[in-house]
Amino acid sequence: GENVEQHPSTLSVQEGDSAVIKCTYSDSASNYFPWYKQELGKRPQLIIDIRSNVGEKKDQRIAVTLNKTAKHFSLHITETQPEDSAVYFCAASSDYGQNFVFGPGTRLSVLP
Amino acid sequence: IAGITQAPTSQILAAGRRMTLRCTQDMRHNAMYWYRQDLGLGLRLIHYSNTAGTTGKGEVPDGYSVSRANTDDFPLTLASAVPSQTSVYFCASNRGGGDTQYFGPGTRLTVL
Numbered sequence: 001g002e003n004v005e006q007h008p009s010t011l012s013v014q015e016g017d018s019a020v021i022k023c024t025y026s027d028s029a030s031n032y033f034p035w036y037k038q039e040l041g042k043r044p045q046l047i048i049d050i051r052s053n054v055g056e057k058k059d060q061r062i063a064v065t066l067n068k069t070a071k072h073f074s075l076h077i078t079e080t081q082p083e084d085s086a087v088y089f090c091a092a093s094s095d096y097g098q099n100f101v102f103g104p105g106t107r108l109s110v111l112p
Numbered sequence: 113i114a115g116i117t118q119a120p121t122s123q124i125l126a127a128g129r130r131m132t133l134r135c136t137q138d139m140r141h142n143a144m145y146w147y148r149q150d151l152g153l154g155l156r157l158i159h160y161s162n163t164a165g166t167t168g169k170g171e172v173p174d175g176y177s178v179s180r181a182n183t184d185d186f187p188l189t190l191a192s193a194v195p196s197q198t199s200v201y202f203c204a205s206n207r208g209g210g211d212t213q214y215f216g217p218g219t220r221l222t223v224l
Contacts (some may be wrong), residue, residue, distance in 0.1 A: 032210040043202060043215040044155070051210075089154065095209040100145070104154040 002027040004092050006103030014111050021106045023090035025058045030092040033066060033073045037107075038106045047088075050074070056108050083087045115139065118203050118216040125193050125223050133219050135203030142208050144186040146178060148171075148199040149218075155202065161186055162208065176219040193223045 001074075003026040012020050034049035050057045050064045050073065055066050061080075066073040077084055087107050093100040114139040125131050131224040135144065147170075157170030161180040175197060177189045186205075190197055203216040 034212055045215070045219050046212050047166075049212060091213075095211050100206075100209070100213060102155045 002030060002032075002092055002101040004090060004101045004103040006086070007092050008106060009104065010107045010109070012109045012111060015080060015082060017080055019075075019077045019084070019108055019110075020079055021075045021090070021108070022072060023074070023092075023103050025069075025092040025101075026071065027067070027092065027094065028068075029094040031095070032093040033061075033064070034074050034091050034093070035064060036089045036091065036102075038089065040086075044089060049080055062106055069075045078106075082110050082112055084108060114215040116203060116205055116214055118201075118219050120219060121217070121220070122220040125190075125221065127194055127223055128192050130178075130192045131221070133164035133190075133201055133203075133221070135186045135188070135216055136184050137186075137203075137205045137214075137216075138184065139205060139214070140183060141214075142183070143160055143206050145204040146176070146186070146188045146212065147202045147204065148172065149202060150199050158188065158201075158202065160168075193221075195223045197221065198223045 006023045031052040036044035037047045038044040048062050050066050061078045063076040085103045089105050090103040119134045142163045145160045147155040156172050158176050159178040161167045164183045167178050201219045204213040206213045
């Protein structure tokens, strides 16, 4: 089955700097890669996603890149703000419902 | 109802008691999922259902059962609760494999 690794597990950056979180996956059949943000005590919420036919996607300060050959994808947050502090989860999914696998998460702290 | 809801919000339960966590979605999503999230850790899949009438086991199914009698509801039952089942439980749904999952607000369960 699919296995998703995520690095780093914790990340601290100064406000205004960029943050990068990387994920690798094992199943070449995976074709959908979402990123979720979970604030303390809240539910995970989708912030951006990418499908396998696209190499990069951007939404304001957030971007995701995908390298299908190397089986890795990354989340990039530019001009970080304190409200970006949260736990971020990547996931990989194929067309089979049970194969939606989350990474272990990255705790991002943006220091003012 | 708008989206996906869970009940109760929180519960304290004596070990050995039976408990059913409720999950309802009004998005007509085919697939539904139950995850548990232990303190400071990631999401682990308990059970899933690709469509009404079918269910499957996830990563940590022992001690839990589910049913999917209709599209909207996906209850999770703990037949005889144990302290190790203390966790936050999230229900999620999507249209199917390879599609964004939307999460409910979670149920915080404490088993004493």
